[in-house]
Amino acid sequence: MSHRAELPNPGAVLHAPVPAAASGGTPGTGPASVTVENLTVHRGSTDVLADLSFAIPAGRITGLLGPSGSGKTTLIRALVGVQKITAGQVSVLGRPAGDALLRNDVGYVTQAASVYRDLTVLDNIRYFGAMHGRNRADALEAATAVGLGDLLKRRAADLSGGQFSRVSLACALVAKPQLLFLDEPTVGLDPVLRADLWSQFADMAKAGTTLVISSHVMEEAGHCDSLLLLREARLLAQLTPAELRRRGGTDDLELAFLHLIQADELAQEHTPGAMRAQALGGAR
Numbered sequence: 214m215s216h217r218a219e220l221p222n223p224g225a226v227l228h229a230p231v232p233a234a235a236s237g238g239t240p241g242t243g244p245a246s247v248t249v250e251n252l253t254v255h256r257g258s259t260d261v262l263a264d265l266s267f268a269i270p271a272g273r274i275t276g277l278l279g280p281s282g283s284g285k286t287t288l289i290r291a292l293v294g295v296q297k298i299t300a301g302q303v304s305v306l307g308r309p310a311g312d313a314l315l316r317n318d319v320g321y322v323t324q325a326a327s328v329y330r331d332l333t334v335l336d337n338i339r340y341f342g343a344m345h346g347r348n349r350a351d352a353l354e355a356a357t358a359v360g361l362g363d364l365l366k367r368r369a370a371d372l373s374g375g376q377f378s379r380v381s382l383a384c385a386l387v388a389k390p391q392l393l394f395l396d397e398p399t400v401g402l403d404p405v406l407r408a409d410l411w412s413q414f415a416d417m418a419k420a421g422t423t424l425v426i427s428s429h430v431m432e433e434a435g436h437c438d439s440l441l442l443l444r445e446a447r448l449l450a451q452l453t454p455a456e457l458r459r460r461g462g463t464d465d466l467e468l469a470f471l472h473l474i475q476a477d478e479l480a481q482e483h484t485p486g487a488m489r490a491q492a493l494g495g496a497r
């Protein structure tokens with residue numbers, strides 16, 4: 214397999230000035246980075262995403278949470294512009310998802326690390342940085358940000374699993390995208406590293422980066438400003454962690470999500486589709 218084939222999305226994506234009028238407002242949260250209207254995706258004969266509409270606020274961390282197979286990766290792929298959509302509209306930083314002019318502004322860290330195994334940590338990061346006009350100092354900054362400052366000269370093939378996936382993250386960070394999609398970035402990391410990464414994400418959001426982070430670990434939802442809860446291809450709710458706790462009737466986010474799922478099941482059994490969102494207390 215060629216190196217290119219190992220890298221589904223080399224260097225991830227792009228930068229274009231955001232037209233001032235392009236990003237519509239997200240009620241109560243400021244301007245939106247992404248707006249999605251009636252997004253539907255079929256893969257094979259499966260309805261993978263069914264009529265999703267929502268907006269992602271700029272400069273915040275949005276968590277994309279849901280059980281395995283609920284459609285998280287497919288949704289991220291649709292927002293990045295690498296997923297054929299069946300219906301609906303996806304606008305990213307004021308442009309259609311996947312628009313070439315977004316290439317320096319949108320980063321995507323896939324679930325499988327996209328790293329050249331025979332290059333060192335630093336060379337991997339420099340390579341991806343060069344695609345976005347970044348220099349050695351930027352590469353060093355990205356390596357340090359993910360805790361790989363002491364392993365710059367080590368070949369990627371000789372890293373541990375967690376270190377390897379952090380190289381992939383650094384390869385996206387080095388581009389300094391204003392919108393960054395991370396598909397389960399904390400899988401396989403120990404609790405200390407996970408906490409470090411979430412603190413890093415919080416710093417990036419404070420500096421103005423918009424982050425969309427998928428996870429199936431509900432405990433991680435507490436680190437997010439806003440949550441998109443997916444279940445079986447549908448958007449169950451968009452809400453803050455505090456709202457999830459309140460609606461779920463417990464401080465335990467996992468349990469709260471379960472309660473919402475149970476409410477949804479009941480609503481599906483007893484309520485016509487059009488009234489379902491109302492029964493859930495305003496899922497949008």
Ligand SMILES: Nc1ncnc2c1ncn2[C@@H]1O[C@H](COP(=O)(O)OP(=O)(O)OP(=O)(O)O)[C@@H](O)[C@H]1O
Pocket residue numbers: 256257258259261279280281282283284285286287288429
């Ligand atoms: N190429 C494909 N053809 C048909 N169905 C697919 C294809 N890729 C994914 N699916 C199905 O789409 C659904 C959503 O998959 P997706 O990978 O988006 O879920 P996910 O929430 O990211 O799951 P996980 O947490 O396990 O990674 C699953 O039922 C999956 O089997």
